[in-house]
Amino acid sequence: xxxxxxxxxxxxxxVLASEWIKLRSVRSxxxxxxxxxxxxxxxxxxxSHADATRWPTMPPAQKAAFDPVSxxxxxxxLAQLAFGALGVLAISSxxxxxxxxxxxxxxxxRRAVLAAKAAVxxxxxxxxxxxxxxxxxxxxxxxxxxxxxxxxxxxxxxLRGVLAAGFYLAVMAxxxxxxxxxxxxxxxxxxxxxxxxxxxxxIIHALPSPWDTRIGRFTLDGAAQQMIAHHPDSGYFGAxxxxxxxxxxxxxxxxxxxxxxxxxxx
Amino acid sequence: MIEVNQLAKRYGHxxxxxxxxxxxxxxxxxxxxxxxGAGKSTTMRVILGLDxxxxxxxxxxxxxxxxxxPPLPEVGALLDAxxxxxxxxxxxxxxxxxxxxxxGRRRVAEVLDTVGxxxxxxxxxxxxxxxxxQRLGIAxxxxxxxxxxxxxxxxxxxxxEGIHWIRGLLKSLAAEGRxxxxxxxxxxxxxxxxxxxxxxxxxxxxxxxxIAEFVRQSSRTDVIVRSPAGGQLAGVLxxxxxxxxxxxxxxxxxxxxxxxxxxxxxxxxxITVHELTPRHASLEEAFMELTRDSVEYxxxxxxxxxxxx
Numbered sequence: 043x044x045x046x047x048x049x050x051x052x053x054x055x056x057v058l059a060s061e062w063i064k065l066r067s068v069r070s071x072x073x074x075x076x077x078x079x080x081x082x083x084x085x086x087x088x089x090s091h092a093d094a095t096r097w098p099t100m101p102p103a104q105k106a107a108f109d110p111v112s113x114x115x116x117x118x119x120l121a122q123l124a125f126g127a128l129g130v131l132a133i134s135s136x137x138x139x140x141x142x143x144x145x146x147x148x149x150x151x152r153r154a155v156l157a158a159k160a161a162v163x164x165x166x167x168x169x170x171x172x173x174x175x176x177x178x179x180x181x182x183x184x185x186x187x188x189x190x191x192x193x194x195x196x197x198x199x200x201l202r203g204v205l206a207a208g209f210y211l212a213v214m215a216x217x218x219x220x221x222x223x224x225x226x227x228x229x230x231x232x233x234x235x236x237x238x239x240x241x242x243x244x245i246i247h248a249l250p251s252p253w254d255t256r257i258g259r260f261t262l263d264g265a266a267q268q269m270i271a272h273h274p275d276s277g278y279f280g281a282x283x284x285x286x287x288x289x290x291x292x293x294x295x296x297x298x299x300x301x302x303x304x305x306x307x308x
Numbered sequence: 309m310i311e312v313n314q315l316a317k318r319y320g321h322x323x324x325x326x327x328x329x330x331x332x333x334x335x336x337x338x339x340x341x342x343x344x345g346a347g348k349s350t351t352m353r354v355i356l357g358l359d360x361x362x363x364x365x366x367x368x369x370x371x372x373x374x375x376x377x378p379p380l381p382e383v384g385a386l387l388d389a390x391x392x393x394x395x396x397x398x399x400x401x402x403x404x405x406x407x408x409x410x411x412g413r414r415r416v417a418e419v420l421d422t423v424g425x426x427x428x429x430x431x432x433x434x435x436x437x438x439x440x441x442q443r444l445g446i447a448x449x450x451x452x453x454x455x456x457x458x459x460x461x462x463x464x465x466x467x468x469e470g471i472h473w474i475r476g477l478l479k480s481l482a483a484e485g486r487x488x489x490x491x492x493x494x495x496x497x498x499x500x501x502x503x504x505x506x507x508x509x510x511x512x513x514x515x516x517x518x519i520a521e522f523v524r525q526s527s528r529t530d531v532i533v534r535s536p537a538g539g540q541l542a543g544v545l546x547x548x549x550x551x552x553x554x555x556x557x558x559x560x561x562x563x564x565x566x567x568x569x570x571x572x573x574x575x576x577x578x579i580t581v582h583e584l585t586p587r588h589a590s591l592e593e594a595f596m597e598l599t600r601d602s603v604e605y606x607x608x609x610x611x612x613x614x615x616x617x
Contacts, residue, residue, distance in 0.1 A: 056410045057408055067397065068396055070395060144387075146356075148378070149378075150357050307360060
């Protein structure tokens with residue numbers, strides 16, 4: 043029996059099963075997802091509620107630019123951070139404890155481990171992300187309905203925007219996983235992620251026109267906003283190209299991880 | 309079987325392993341002995357394909373580690389008992405490792421039982437003592453029921469009962485025909501467990517001998533003799549087949565004759581003896597003697613203090 047198992051290749055299904063057990067057997071997974079959901083929904087509601095409240099006194103220019111679809115997603119930042127941290131922890135917790143050695147001794151094909159982590163974390167965060175996006179959308183529309191500013195999913199671009207918001211959260215997990223693999227320290231990876239997602243857009247936003255948008259449209263957050271919004275901000279790409287930019291961030295982070303993971307001693 | 313051939317590993321300018329070659333055979337416990345920093349853990353990591361060697365190679369059952377697929381039915385290893393996620397239960401930890409090699413839930417229960425952790429299976433590892441973590445690490449190594457087992461310092465942190473248990477386990481695994489490779493920096497521990505010894509220091513091979521031979525060579529006793537007629541006495545003793553070496557301040561170290569025989573011979577030749585002391589070198593002392601030149605960190609007394617003293 044031993045000889046039979048020994049001649050079989052370490053199947054992808056087994057590695058996936060292993061990573062799935064790892065993800066669901068730690069409390070931090072549930073905690074982070076719960077925190078993300080609460081933050082997204084509550085902050086989204088508060089933002090939409092505030093906008094609805096000050097609607098009568100809002101300047102006409104702001105009223106014209108108001109987008110009821112993306113408005114509840116203005117408070118997505120905390121959820122992004124939480125999803126990114128989930129991705130980081132999926133591998134950095136193994137590097138910091140030394141568990142990665144046990145993992146690589148059991149599965150010497152390190153890229154298979156990374157691929158399984160990306161697949162498992164990706165599926166879970168995509169499902170959770172979409173769930174959170176829909177919940178945030180409906181709660182936000184509830185707040186906007188006080189001024190009859192609310193829209194339904196049938197509104198042009200609404201369904202696309204909500205799906206894009208959920209997708210953005212899954213991308214954050216992939217970016218986190220990539221950074222966690224390259225940096226191998228939880229704090230370092232989360233700090234880097236925060237800088238890329240929050241700090242970088244803030245700095246670029248402060249650049250003199252037109253450089254603020256010319257560069258800003260390529261930032262992860264800048265592109266993600268356009269992917270969610272009904273109409274892109276002036277100077278930015280539309281939803282389609284912005285979606286590709288967002289996806290490219292995930293692809294680049296995972297490619298860097300795949301490149302580094304076999305090049306260093308575990 | 310584990311084969312290490314001309315293995316070298318450098319980290320920048322630091323040479324951790326330096327042209328190491330040895331073979332670990334099945335059916336016996338092979339002790340891997342050396343002072344801290346001798347390169348034991350590095351060698352084990354290279355064998356497991358975790359660290360890439362600078363040159364040379366290591367194989368398990370004739371193949372490089374990464375060619376074993378899946379590896380766990382062939383090799384089980386415990387490198388670091390602390391390498392666990394504290395938030396996971398013992399059972400979940402083992403299930404995740406087992407699943408990656410297609411090993412089922414029933415085997416997880418079996419190994420938990422083997423190491424005596426069945427009652428703690430559902431507890432989070434965070435609350436485990438070091439001894440419990442060692443047992444969990446051993447359970448993980450046993451998951452694939454492998455023919456080759458490697459343990460890095462497995463008795464660290466175990467209580468006397470645990471140490472007794474692991475000695476028995478290592479011996480029974482070897483008796484089943486498995487290759488058992490155990491590192492330690494404690495000679496006394498290896499003397500009780502190992503059948504064969506591989507001793508390294510500063511990444512180089514110092515000894516590769518059966519334990520019985522090592523004990524015979526190392527634990528020889530001698531007799532210290534001091535006499536005003538040392539030269540004459542040495543000649544008398546040598547004629548009786550004893551090996552005599554001159555030590556400092558005119559003392560003689562004699563092997564091959566016991567203290568009573570030396571005293572009788574001296575009396576018969578009317579030679580005055582001022583001191584006659586049997587001396588036993590312990591295994592630990594023999595080991596320290598063997599590796600003295602290769603210990604990385606000496607507890608040296610600074611030159612100035614030594615003079616003052």
